[in-house]
Structure formats: structure tokens, C-alpha cells
Amino acid sequence: MSTQEQKPEPDTEPEEPESQEAPVEQRAPASPQQRRMQRKASNLAERERQAAEDEAKLEGDTVHLKVFRFDPEVANKQEPRFDDFHVPLERGMTVLDALIYARDEYDSSLTFRHSCRQAICGSDAFFVNGSQRLGCKTQLSELDQPVRVEPLPHQEVVKDLVVDMEHFYDQMHSVEPYMQQEDLPEGDLAEMRQSRENREKIKMSTRCIWCGACMSSCNIAAGDNQYLGPAAINKAYRFAMDEREDEEIKEHRLRIIEQEHGVWRCQTQFSCTEVCPKDIPLTEHIQELKREAVKKNLKFW
Amino acid sequence: MYEHDVIVVGAGGAGLRAAIAAHEAGADVAMVTKLHPVRSHTGAAEGGINAALREGDDWELHAYDTMKGSDYLGDAPAIETLAKDAPEDTITLEHWGMPFSREDDGTVSQRPFGGLSFPRTTYAGAETGHHLLHVLYEQVVKRGIQVYDEWFVMNLAVTDEPDPNDRTCHGVVAYDVQSGKIEGFKATNGVIIATGGPGQAFDHTTNAVSCTGDGQAMAYRAGVPLEDMEFVQFHPTTLPSTGVLISEGVRGEGGILYNEDGERFMFEHGYANNDGELASRDVVSRAELTEVNEGRGVEDEYVHLDMRHLGAERILDRLENILHLAEDFEGVDGLVEPMPVKPGQHYEMGGIETDENGETCIDGLYAAGECACVSVHGANRLGGNALPELVVFGKRAGYHAAGADLGEAAIETGYSEDVEDETNPDLPVTPGEAGLEPAGGAVAADGSGQVLDEADVLERAVEAERARTERLMEREDGVKHADVRAKLQRAMTRDVNVFREAEGLKRALREIRECRELYQEVAVQDPSRTFNTDLQMTYETRNLIDIAETIALGALVRNEFRGAHWRLENQVRDDENWLKHTLISWNGGKPSIWYRPVILEGEAKTYEPKVRSY
Amino acid sequence: MSQSYNRGLIEDFGRWKEFSAGMWAWIFHKFTGWVLIGYLFTHIAVLSSALAGPEAYTETLQGLEALFVVRLLEVGLLAVAVFHILNGIRLLMVDLGIGLDAQDKSFYLSLLITGAIAVASVPTFMTDVGF
Amino acid sequence: MAERYSSFTPGGTAWLLQRVTAVFLIFALAFHFFLLHFVNHAWEIEFAGTQARMQDLGYFITMILFLITATFHGVNGVYNALINQGLTGTPRKVVLAILVLASLALVGQGIWVAIEMRGGLIL
Numbered sequence A: 001m002s003t004q005e006q007k008p009e010p011d012t013e014p015e016e017p018e019s020q021e022a023p024v025e026q027r028a029p030a031s032p033q034q035r036r037m038q039r040k041a042s043n044l045a046e047r048e049r050q051a052a053e054d055e056a057k058l059e060g061d062t063v064h065l066k067v068f069r070f071d072p073e074v075a076n077k078q079e080p081r082f083d084d085f086h087v088p089l090e091r092g093m094t095v096l097d098a099l100i101y102a103r104d105e106y107d108s109s110l111t112f113r114h115s116c117r118q119a120i121c122g123s124d125a126f127f128v129n130g131s132q133r134l135g136c137k138t139q140l141s142e143l144d145q146p147v148r149v150e151p152l153p154h155q156e157v158v159k160d161l162v163v164d165m166e167h168f169y170d171q172m173h174s175v176e177p178y179m180q181q182e183d184l185p186e187g188d189l190a191e192m193r194q195s196r197e198n199r200e201k202i203k204m205s206t207r208c209i210w211c212g213a214c215m216s217s218c219n220i221a222a223g224d225n226q227y228l229g230p231a232a233i234n235k236a237y238r239f240a241m242d243e244r245e246d247e248e249i250k251e252h253r254l255r256i257i258e259q260e261h262g263v264w265r266c267q268t269q270f271s272c273t274e275v276c277p278k279d280i281p282l283t284e285h286i287q288e289l290k291r292e293a294v295k296k297n298l299k300f301w
Numbered sequence B: 001m002y003e004h005d006v007i008v009v010g011a012g013g014a015g016l017r018a019a020i021a022a023h024e025a026g027a028d029v030a031m032v033t034k035l036h037p038v039r040s041h042t043g044a045a046e047g048g049i050n051a052a053l054r055e056g057d058d059w060e061l062h063a064y065d066t067m068k069g070s071d072y073l074g075d076a077p078a079i080e081t082l083a084k085d086a087p088e089d090t091i092t093l094e095h096w097g098m099p100f101s102r103e104d105d106g107t108v109s110q111r112p113f114g115g116l117s118f119p120r121t122t123y124a125g126a127e128t129g130h131h132l133l134h135v136l137y138e139q140v141v142k143r144g145i146q147v148y149d150e151w152f153v154m155n156l157a158v159t160d161e162p163d164p165n166d167r168t169c170h171g172v173v174a175y176d177v178q179s180g181k182i183e184g185f186k187a188t189n190g191v192i193i194a195t196g197g198p199g200q201a202f203d204h205t206t207n208a209v210s211c212t213g214d215g216q217a218m219a220y221r222a223g224v225p226l227e228d229m230e231f232v233q234f235h236p237t238t239l240p241s242t243g244v245l246i247s248e249g250v251r252g253e254g255g256i257l258y259n260e261d262g263e264r265f266m267f268e269h270g271y272a273n274n275d276g277e278l279a280s281r282d283v284v285s286r287a288e289l290t291e292v293n294e295g296r297g298v299e300d301e302y303v304h305l306d307m308r309h310l311g312a313e314r315i316l317d318r319l320e321n322i323l324h325l326a327e328d329f330e331g332v333d334g335l336v337e338p339m340p341v342k343p344g345q346h347y348e349m350g351g352i353e354t355d356e357n358g359e360t361c362i363d364g365l366y367a368a369g370e371c372a373c374v375s376v377h378g379a380n381r382l383g384g385n386a387l388p389e390l391v392v393f394g395k396r397a398g399y400h401a402a403g404a405d406l407g408e409a410a411i412e413t414g415y416s417e418d419v420e421d422e423t424n425p426d427l428p429v430t431p432g433e434a435g436l437e438p439a440g441g442a443v444a445a446d447g448s449g450q451v452l453d454e455a456d457v458l459e460r461a462v463e464a465e466r467a468r469t470e471r472l473m474e475r476e477d478g479v480k481h482a483d484v485r486a487k488l489q490r491a492m493t494r495d496v497n498v499f500r501e502a503e504g505l506k507r508a509l510r511e512i513r514e515c516r517e518l519y520q521e522v523a524v525q526d527p528s529r530t531f532n533t534d535l536q537m538t539y540e541t542r543n544l545i546d547i548a549e550t551i552a553l554g555a556l557v558r559n560e561f562r563g564a565h566w567r568l569e570n571q572v573r574d575d576e577n578w579l580k581h582t583l584i585s586w587n588g589g590k591p592s593i594w595y596r597p598v599i600l601e602g603e604a605k606t607y608e609p610k611v612r613s614y
Numbered sequence C: 001m002s003q004s005y006n007r008g009l010i011e012d013f014g015r016w017k018e019f020s021a022g023m024w025a026w027i028f029h030k031f032t033g034w035v036l037i038g039y040l041f042t043h044i045a046v047l048s049s050a051l052a053g054p055e056a057y058t059e060t061l062q063g064l065e066a067l068f069v070v071r072l073l074e075v076g077l078l079a080v081a082v083f084h085i086l087n088g089i090r091l092l093m094v095d096l097g098i099g100l101d102a103q104d105k106s107f108y109l110s111l112l113i114t115g116a117i118a119v120a121s122v123p124t125f126m127t128d129v130g131f
Numbered sequence D: 001m002a003e004r005y006s007s008f009t010p011g012g013t014a015w016l017l018q019r020v021t022a023v024f025l026i027f028a029l030a031f032h033f034f035l036l037h038f039v040n041h042a043w044e045i046e047f048a049g050t051q052a053r054m055q056d057l058g059y060f061i062t063m064i065l066f067l068i069t070a071t072f073h074g075v076n077g078v079y080n081a082l083i084n085q086g087l088t089g090t091p092r093k094v095v096l097a098i099l100v101l102a103s104l105a106l107v108g109q110g111i112w113v114a115i116e117m118r119g120g121l122i123l
């Protein structure tokens, strides 16, 4: 594209390949190259203006983080405290980005779990400005400053932002979270059939990334350590509603969730549903299981 | 010390599948993983699993497509094994409860994917990897397999015979992240490495922060050659700001790429006149960068991927996850505007050299998944071929390590006298160990040359790691690992990217050398033994340096253009000279490069290299 | 995990400022429920004056009703009962899976109606005791 | 798997009954409040009026039912709340016993009072 073509070529403009709505541009008399350059110049100006505006919105160019610190082994961290970090703000920066910056630039001992940076591994659920959120999925621009980052409440703190997840895992495991259908279709490469509606029904429940945000937000789970908690109940829901499992297995599953520390514990506080980064309608699933359990019991009455 | 029959290092798709198989074959299996299994990066895979399931498709077509996609650098026995086992292994996943997307008749759906002659990519929405990972973990829970999570494996316990082919692996040394203790894990039958890719060697990558190539580096230093490391796949559609991947599924469903002028450049500029957007990834990535370099990129940085014409209903049904990604990480609503995309590091085709049974040249040492190179992907991996690789070769490695008979492997492993050596690599610096920081490599590398008995091997490896850790912890002032890592990533992204040239590669090697030297002074600042990620990342950075070096070395010697590897100096595929794998051996700290011919003879037919056009 | 740190009670109720609608609804419902059952016991106790004869009954009741505090408490009781009823209805809907998306709005609405009814009842309830 | 087909588990029963009684109480309580605070004013209550209402059999039965359901609902609610707060073991049994006794006393006393108001057990 180095040679500049000056002659106007009104009709040699590339056609749209299909009649789909592509970003069709207004036609200008100059050559494609010139138009491109013009547009770039004006785009650039627009972008700069935009950036300036955004920047003005973001209080100064740094973000003030207050991060919970604790380490059982280090003398001056044994008493929990908050450390302040001032991190230069970039557009699109998330809480996780800021923490990484603070760690890499200011204090290598700042400790937190993280991995995927894209809301799929579920390792970086923190308590940010008073609610449970994934660090990588939370834009700093949405938050009031200073941004207070703490470990998930209701779990023991191992160090800084790292909490002990063992109990959460135990609860997840306790609902027999695996397909138990033994009776499989005959024949090579024969899959079990599942209707689209049924897949749709369980779809949301299969999205859980085990981040533990829901469990941390639930007052009931905090008070009753044995309560299965929203994530585990949701896991049970995922299987109980999957039509690929036989009816008896479903009944077995309902018996698990209606035990003493199961669904009845839920007091429909909805905070689990509010904090779930995967938008799983947890309360709805719990309530549906309550009704299913009642229905099942009425059948045998 | 802990003891099990089979130790699986890493609990992503490959590791989990291997553990299940070894358990089925009757072994006492344990998984040792630095992340809890469900945190593994397999969860990020979006698009799907290739398997020939339907009428009109068969494994031979799948094998053919894969061979063509590999640009004739895949080994036929590996590719055919993949294509043959994938259908059954995919259905097994379904039987384990995987929520695949469904057709009206309730069967699992398949969709077209780049480089495939049949729509054989089986998928579960745009979150196939998430479901695969969770389903496999569920089966591990069901079987009660022991998982040591948040245990970082630092090294392998391998005997130190002079010839790597004579060595045996007896276990691993791991660091308990929570408590800081370093312990040995003895494996009576075998160790399976399934630690995933080394994407963190680059700074714009779709890979997780945990993808640091640890397993590859450990195997490499223990004496296993790394194969075809120069073949790094750059995915054409990643979000510019974060590197988050926009699945190929979008193009599979009919998404279109436009340059700034609204031209559908894949066709209009002749990059792929038949397949357009669905051409193989390397083709599309280069096309995008060419557009940008020639001034037709949006904001001079990226191009647009448009899926609006698919309609909200179809998008919500099949690509809903993409909408969330574009919204959360780029602030773009895919239903009303096109999404910005650019190429980003995505997948390492090369890796630990293994045969079809997952075995390496070291006795009792296996590898599976992205860290391994059985050589199914050759010079370029087709979308949707990694997940079947995880289940097929994970399963095989598991069975084999547990003692099941899978038959003689057709692929040879390990250095032998009759291979071709690279005698005159024109290197700007000497690669390999920089001297001060002790190898931290295999016991083999401690130089004593004596053959140890089993028990001693593990114990000595543990001692070596404890000593290394003490040194890192005690050093008072020094360089931060984060600075070394950042320098390494910048060098790799600048010079070992989609377009490569000799000068740049040499510059990269020099910088890698500088990183090595800097690393000699690296100091861990966090004094705590509890959850010391500073220490863990310091170990990882060491691994990244070793891996980055093999990538740059391979890229420098291979002077041709094949698959994902493009060279300015020789922009054609050179079958005469380069129908061979690049292998790099550590040799106790003095890397050497050698070659092994590609196996093009399949079970029934020989694959003739053809021009790869899409 | 012997060394980990338990932040104890601050986490539960020290965080009240950060509670969401559903949590407040839960707390209010609890509170109102307890008040109501407490009142039920008191109420029966007061009514038991009937056992001592019609006059005792009438006197007790009218004596109590003459007190300003009692009237005030009655308004409070009404508010408590109305809230418990309205939020109880909300909870019943939630149990049936109806209107889950509007659960916070329905809570605010319950509060609003409760307030309105309580205020509206003041003239009736406070007749003759200074109003 | 089908070894235990016991019907209602305690949790489920309590939960369901709490809701069923709640539905009844909505109407009963609304009626009660309306009648005794708006139609008849509380401060004007006299024994005679109460007696007159109580002599209506329907009203009498409604009030008894109201008392029973309200007691059950309230006490069951309190009990569940305590269990949710982690009440277990012996204390839990003791609390249950106390609550049951208290409710029986309350209901007994209430019925006695109601009969008295009605002027004896005349039907």
C-alpha cells in the first residue's frame, strides 16, 4: 500500500462479499488509501478525546488499593493489617491487574491466587469493596476509591488474600458430583440422548467455576458449617435435573440434598445469586430442589 | 515421603484422563498439581473436540486433515492413533455426563472448524474445555483418586547414567505451597507429566499465568529431548487488551473478519480463496498481521471479527460465552458491534518427545497433553485437536504407566547414533546453563556420573531442591523474578513472534542469555514459608528461560516456512531439507540440536506432502 | 492449617453495612417473627383476665388501652405484623419460584407498604390518647 | 439404592408446614386485625362484645384454629431459626421439649380462655 493512487476509481471498490451488514463506510471521492488516512486521523482525534474524558473520570491517574495483609510467620504481619498501594491506572484495568502490578512492582510478598485472567479458573474471588467478586472480572473504573481488597469472608485466611478452600471442596464433593448412570445405550459410539430443552435447563448450573464467592456471601453457611451451601446444591441440581440419569438416581440425589444440612437451611437471602460471577440463578435452583423434594415425599406418603 | 504406583504431575485434561486410566488399570494413582484440578487451563478451551462420529466422516479423513494441517510435520502413527481413538473417547466423555450441545434428536452436535473437511468438532457451547475439565475431575472424585493440590513439582528424580536412554525416573520432588515443605513422591511404576503449555514465555498470550512450561523444562533437564519447539501457534482471534481468546467457533459458525476498510480480506486479498476465515490458524494470523502492517488495521493494531449477522438467537445458543468475554474484557457487545481481534500466542505444538504410548526415552517417564509432543500437530495444530489429544494420549499414557499392554510403539524416542546432528548452528551466544545457579536439573546433571540406587535418587533430588530453595530464600538483595520474566517475555514477543528473521532470533537468544545471567542473582523477597508465591514464581521463571531458549534455538536453525513457523530468509516450505523434527537435548547444560525424519507412512497409506492451500 | 486466621464475628454482623436486600429481608423477617410469637404469648396472658370474670377482663383491656405506650406499641405491632405478612407473601412467592428477579424490589415494596399502613393507622389507633 | 424410602424427613415437613400455616395465617391475621382494630376499636372492647363474637360457632372455631396455627408457625419458626444457628445435640432436644411444652400450655390456656369467653362449652 505504499504507492498512492490518485485517480478516482468510483466502481472498483471492493464489493461486500455477502449482503451481511458489514461496517460499510461512506464513500468519499479520494482514493481508498487517502480516505483511510483521513479516517484514521479523525479516529485518532476522537480516540484521544475519549481517552481524555475517561481519564478525567478516573480520579487522577492512580488507583488507591487497600489490601488485607496477614502472614502467620512474619512478625509484622501476624496482626492483620491493610497496606496501601497506589497503582498507575490504565484503561480497562481490573482489580487483578492492579494486584499483579502492586506485587510485581512494589511488594513481591503480596500473595493471592490467580491463573486464567479470564473468569474461568475461579481462583481469584476476593472481597472487593464489600462484596464477593472475581478480581479478573472486576473493572477498577466501576469501583469507588480507595478499593478495599480482602480475602473471602467466612473462610480461614492462610495468608494475605489466600483463604483455605478445603471446606468448600468437601461440600462440593459431598453431593456425589458425578454422573451415575450405569445403564448406557448399546452399540459403538452410541451416546445417551438428551433433549435440547433439558440441556438448556441444566446449562446455567453447569457453569460453576468453584470460586466459592456464593458460599462466602451466605450468612447461613457462615453460621452452619455443615450447610451444603449454594454451590454444592447447585452441583446437585445439575445432576438431579439431567434427564440422562434414571429416576432412582434422581431420588437418591434428592435424599442427599434434603438432609438436615441441605436445602432447608437456605433462607433465600439471595446474596449467593447476586455475587455469582457466572450469573447462575442459585436461589432459584435451591428453591426448585426444595419443591422437588416435597413433591417426591408427597408421592410416598 | 509419599509413595504411589503412578504419579501424575498436573491435573488439566491430560493429567486427569491419565489418572483415571491408570486407576482403571488397577494402579494406585496420585495426582500432584500446583493448582487445584478445576483451576487448570484446560477450562479455558472454548471451541470443541474433533472426533469422527458421524456417517460420512471417518477417522481416515480426520487423520488426513490433521496431517495436512500439520504441514506434513506430524508423525503418521501418532495422528492415526489420535483419529482412531478420538470418537470412542469423546463418547466416553458423554457417558460421564459431559453436557455437549445437542441436535433435535438428542444426539451430540458437531460444527465446522478451521482446516477440517467435515464438521466434526464436538462442542458444549463455547465452553467445551470447562465442561471437559469438570467432567474429568468429577470422575476422579468418583474413583477416590488421591489429589495433592497446590503442590508445585520442582523436579524429577531420575538416575544419572550418561546416556539419557538408560535413565529411569523414580518419582518427583514437590513443594507444598501451603506449608512450604519440600517432599519426595516415589513412583513405583511411572511418572506422567501433564503440565500444559509454556505460554507465559510470551506477553500477549491466551494462556494462563500458570502456563510456565514446568514439565517440559524438568523433562528437558532430565535428558528428554524437546521436539519441534519452534512451532508456536498464534491464534488469530484474541482480544487486543488482555489476550483473552475469542473461539474459532465464531468463525466456524460463520463469523467474518474485516479490515478497517470493511473488506473481507481473507478472500479479497487472496489469503485463502476457498476457506476464507476458516483457513488454518497460521494462515489467518499472518493475514491479519499483514493487513495491519500494510496500514489496513483498525487503530493500526487489530482487525474486526463480526458475528452480528448470525442473529442473536444463534449466537446466544452457541456462542453465548463469547458475548460475555467480549463484554467483560474488552467492553464490546458482540450483538451490536464487531469485536476487535489480533493474533496472540496460543499453543505450543512442540514439547517433550514421546511415542504413541506417551512414553519418553527415560524409563518410567511419560508425558501427555500440551507439554508433550507425540507429534500429532506437527507444524500447526488444527483447532479442536488439542482436547482429543488430551483424552486420547492422556488415557494411553495412564494405561501404559499402570502396566497395561498397548503394543509396541511405532515412534522412536531418544537420541541415537544414526540421527542427523546440527553441526554448525550459527549462534550469537552459547545457550544452556549459565553456571552460577546450579542446574536444578536432573540428578543426572550433578556431574558425579555415578549410578544411584532407586531410593537414593529420590532422596538426593529432594536434598538438591531443598538446598536450591535455601539459596534462593537466603540471598539478601537481588533481582526480582518478575523483572527477569518481563524481559524474557518482551524479547520473545518482539522477535520470536508470527514473523521471524535470523537477526531478530539472534537478538532474542542474546536477551535470553542476559535473562539467564540476571537470574543468577534472583532473590526471593518474601521470607515466609507459608504460601510463598514469590518463591514459586521464581522457580517458574527458571523453567521459562530454558523453554524460551529452545523455542528461539529451533526457530533459528529451521530456515524454512512451515505451518506456524515463518522465516523471512526462506519463505517457502522446504520439503527437501526440512521434512524432519527439530530436537534439542540439554546434555547436562550444554544444549545440542539434532533431527529425526518425519514418519509419513501410515497404517494403510503414505501421506504425500501436498501444497497446503485453503 | 493450624496457623490460619479466623476473622470471627466481624465477618457476620460487623459487615451489616454491606448487607444486601435479601439479607435485610431475612433479618427483619426473623425479628418480626419473634416479636409476633412473643406477642402471642403476652396476648393470651392478657386475655386470660377473662378467667377472673367479665369485669376484670374489661378493666384490664380498657386500662391498658388507656395508656399511651400501649397504643404506641400497637402501632408498632401492626407494622411488625404487616411487614411479616407482606414479606411472608414475598417468601411464599420465592418458594414457588415466582418473581425471583424482583426479589429485592418486592422487599423494598414490602417496607414501603408497611410504612404507609403504619402511618395511616395512627389516627385510628391513637384516638383518645392525646391524638 | 432404594433401601430407605422413609417418607417425610423432618426438615422437609417443617418447611412445608411453615408455609402451609403461613398461607392460613395471612387470612386469619388480616381478619383479626381488621375486626378488632378497625371495625371494633380495641379501646372499646368489653367482655360483652367479645362474648357475643365468641358465641358464633364459626368465629370460635376460627379463633381456635388461628391460635393453633399461629402457635405452631411461631414456635416452629423459632425452633428452625435456632437450628439454623447451629443448635445441636442435647441442647437441641431440651429446647424442643421446652418449646413443645410452652406451645401446649399456650394453646391449652388459649382454648380455656376462649371457652370461658364463650360462657362455657355450650355448642
Ligand SMILES: Cc1cc2nc3c(=O)[nH]c(=O)nc-3n(C[C@H](O)[C@H](O)[C@H](O)COP(=O)(O)OP(=O)(O)OC[C@H]3O[C@@H](n4cnc5c(N)ncnc54)[C@H](O)[C@@H]3O)c2cc1C
Pocket (backbone or CB within 6 Å): B009, B010, B011, B012, B013, B014, B015, B032, B033, B034, B035, B036, B037, B039, B040, B041, B042, B043, B044, B045, B046, B047, B048, B049, B050, B128, B129, B151, B152, B153, B154, B194, B195, B196, B197, B206, B207, B208, B210, B211, B214, B215, B245, B346, B347, B368, B369, B370, B371, B383, B384, B385, B386, B387, B388, B390
Ligand atoms: C483459551 C484457549 C482455548 C483453547 N481452545 C481449544 C479448543 O477449542 N479445542 C482444543 O482442542 N484445544 C483448545 N485449546 C488448547 C487446549 O485447551 C490446551 O492445549 C489443553 O487444555 C492443555 O491441557 P493440559 O492438560 O495439557 O494442560 P493444562 O490444562 O494447562 O493443565 C496443566 C496442569 O499442570 C499443572 N502444573 C503445571 N506445572 C506444574 C508443576 N510444576 N507442578 C505441578 N503441577 C503443575 C497445573 O496445575 C495444571 O493442573 C485452547 C487453549 C486455550 C489457552
Ligand code: HEM
Pocket (backbone or CB within 6 Å): A267, A268, C029, C030, C031, C032, C033, C034, C036, C037, C038, C040, C084, C085, C086, C087, C088, C089, C091, C092, D018, D019, D022, D023, D025, D026, D027, D029, D030, D070, D071, D073, D074, D075, D076, D077, D078, D080, D081
Ligand atoms: C400472617 C401471615 C404470616 C405469614 C405469611 C408468615 C410467613 C412466614 C414465613 C414464610 C416464614 C418462614 C421464613 C423462612 O423460613 O424463611 C415465617 C417465619 C416465622 N413466622 Fe410467620 N408468617 C405469618 C404470621 C406469623 C405469626 C402470627 C407469627 C407469630 C405468632 C409468626 C411468627 C413467625 C416466626 C417466629 C418465624 C420464624 C422467624 C425466623 O426465621 O426466625 N408468623 N413466617
Ligand code: SF4
Pocket (backbone or CB within 6 Å): A207, A208, A209, A210, A211, A212, A213, A214, A215, A230, A231, A234, A275, A276, A277, A278, A279, A280, A282
Ligand atoms: S455457584 Fe457461582 S459463585 Fe458459587 S462457586 Fe460456582 S461460580 Fe462461584
Ligand code: F3S
Pocket (backbone or CB within 6 Å): A217, A218, A219, A220, A221, A229, A230, A265, A266, A267, A268, A269, A270, A271, A272, A273, A282, A283, A286
Ligand atoms: S445466600 Fe444463602 S440463604 Fe440461600 S439463597 Fe443463597 S444459599
Ligand code: FES
Pocket (backbone or CB within 6 Å): A096, A114, A115, A116, A117, A118, A119, A120, A121, A122, A123, A124, A134, A135, A136, A137
Ligand atoms: S484469574 Fe481465573 S477466574 Fe480470575
